[in-house]
Amino acid sequence: MSTTAPAWVAPTARAVPWQPLAGVAVCLLGVVVLAAVRGRWPVGVLDVAAAGTAAAVVAGLRDPAANLLSAMPTSAARRQARRLMLLVPAGLGLWLAYLAAANLVSRGVGWPLGPAVALVATGCAVAAWTPERFAVEAGVAAPLGWMALARAWSGLHDSVTPVLTAYQSHPWVVTAVASAALLMGRSR
Amino acid sequence: MTTNTSTTTTTATIEADGLVKRYGSTPAVDGVTLSAGRGIIGLLGPNGAGKTTLLRMVATVLAPDAGRLRMLGLDPADPAQRTDIRRQLGYLPQSPGLYPGFTPFDLVDYVAVLKEHTDRDWRHEESRRVLESVGLADVMHRKIRKLSGGMKQRVALAAAMVGSPQLLVLDEPANGLDPDQRLRLRSLKTESSTVLMSTHNISEVGALCQSVYVMFDGRIRFAGTPAELAGLAAGQVWEDASQDPRAIRSWITATGAYRHLGEPPSGAQVVDPTLDDGYLLLARREQS
Numbered sequence: 014m015s016t017t018a019p020a021w022v023a024p025t026a027r028a029v030p031w032q033p034l035a036g037v038a039v040c041l042l043g044v045v046v047l048a049a050v051r052g053r054w055p056v057g058v059l060d061v062a063a064a065g066t067a068a069a070v071v072a073g074l075r076d077p078a079a080n081l082l083s084a085m086p087t088s089a090a091r092r093q094a095r096r097l098m099l100l101v102p103a104g105l106g107l108w109l110a111y112l113a114a115a116n117l118v119s120r121g122v123g124w125p126l127g128p129a130v131a132l133v134a135t136g137c138a139v140a141a142w143t144p145e146r147f148a149v150e151a152g153v154a155a156p157l158g159w160m161a162l163a164r165a166w167s168g169l170h171d172s173v174t175p176v177l178t179a180y181q182s183h184p185w186v187v188t189a190v191a192s193a194a195l196l197m198g199r200s201r
Numbered sequence: 202m203t204t205n206t207s208t209t210t211t212t213a214t215i216e217a218d219g220l221v222k223r224y225g226s227t228p229a230v231d232g233v234t235l236s237a238g239r240g241i242i243g244l245l246g247p248n249g250a251g252k253t254t255l256l257r258m259v260a261t262v263l264a265p266d267a268g269r270l271r272m273l274g275l276d277p278a279d280p281a282q283r284t285d286i287r288r289q290l291g292y293l294p295q296s297p298g299l300y301p302g303f304t305p306f307d308l309v310d311y312v313a314v315l316k317e318h319t320d321r322d323w324r325h326e327e328s329r330r331v332l333e334s335v336g337l338a339d340v341m342h343r344k345i346r347k348l349s350g351g352m353k354q355r356v357a358l359a360a361a362m363v364g365s366p367q368l369l370v371l372d373e374p375a376n377g378l379d380p381d382q383r384l385r386l387r388s389l390k391t392e393s394s395t396v397l398m399s400t401h402n403i404s405e406v407g408a409l410c411q412s413v414y415v416m417f418d419g420r421i422r423f424a425g426t427p428a429e430l431a432g433l434a435a436g437q438v439w440e441d442a443s444q445d446p447r448a449i450r451s452w453i454t455a456t457g458a459y460r461h462l463g464e465p466p467s468g469a470q471v472v473d474p475t476l477d478d479g480y481l482l483l484a485r486r487e488q489s
Binding site for chain 1: 260261262284287288290291292293294296297298299300301302303307308310311312314315316317319321324357360370
């Protein structure tokens, strides 16, 4: 990390598009309020919420000034890493707040942190390995797509079920693999 | 645009040898060899000639598929040297993109941060200096989303000029500028010793550049001074009240006379060629 570390925090935070995360936060709040009104937790909604939160974190990597900044000594990979240093704690905070609220409504919800983290890491890794002009779009689609595939196909085909549900059954393994892929993708 | 040439250097700022870049099987840049030293260098050519691709390679944004490229005596293929080049490089891309919620001052200051300038006071002073030099002193604290297209282009130009880079790469810097702003661009003072700029505006090349390269189909077809480019059409331009079918190219001028390019007929009123004449003749030769 360069010695300009304190100087990059404020402008990077202002450059990050926070709207996707704010939008997901509003949706999650709506789910909690509805669940509280009905007095029970809706089945399967945690999965969708985790994927939505992950997609919103990855969407924060979109940089409208990427062209202007493409020839900076601070590389695109480092700029993206800085964005993630701001986005991941924010996304994690949102997810924990959501789980806390959900546990107030229904004690059976628990604290499933791993799947959300695994989906964020997967989205970032996909973005890192996709051509630049649609990297963020692919990264956003990855957690949503994986979640949708898992919901649609797991149980129907025994051979693919372990893979489709890996982010739920082995979230920290998925996180480790995706993080390694992210680092390799960014250092290409 | 004028450059400060008070320092001396023995090596060319940009050296390219047999540079190739393909998109799929289509070569965008096809064996470009050039050696550019100090001063303002213009890059002319029609759309799709490969100008932007060449500038992106010089700006270290794009790696060539083949050939050798060195800037400021350094090799951009080596990551450490590439970073060194970028510390001494300013780049204005064709579609820069800005943060609408930032002010010009905030954006230029952020660019200075990304250029690894740690001293906050220096950054602020430098941000003010470059924004004043592009004529944005009055709006430097207004949100970018409220600025006109021409002002946004000048914000991006100011960002490229932060830190007085030795090499300034400008892709269509006059894009979106009105005639008055174009004139201001011509009188812009830069500390950069080498400026490489692409443009469609031939008169800009005549007004700004000490040397000019013309590209067609990914290749450099002319390298010389603007006067030499105009000189290509010497003795091949004439004017007449009516259109001459023998001319390889004709157009009507502001005075109502027809200007012709080609082999002038006997008795024709041959006139001095302009830069446009030289470029158009070259383009015509390429087409045929």
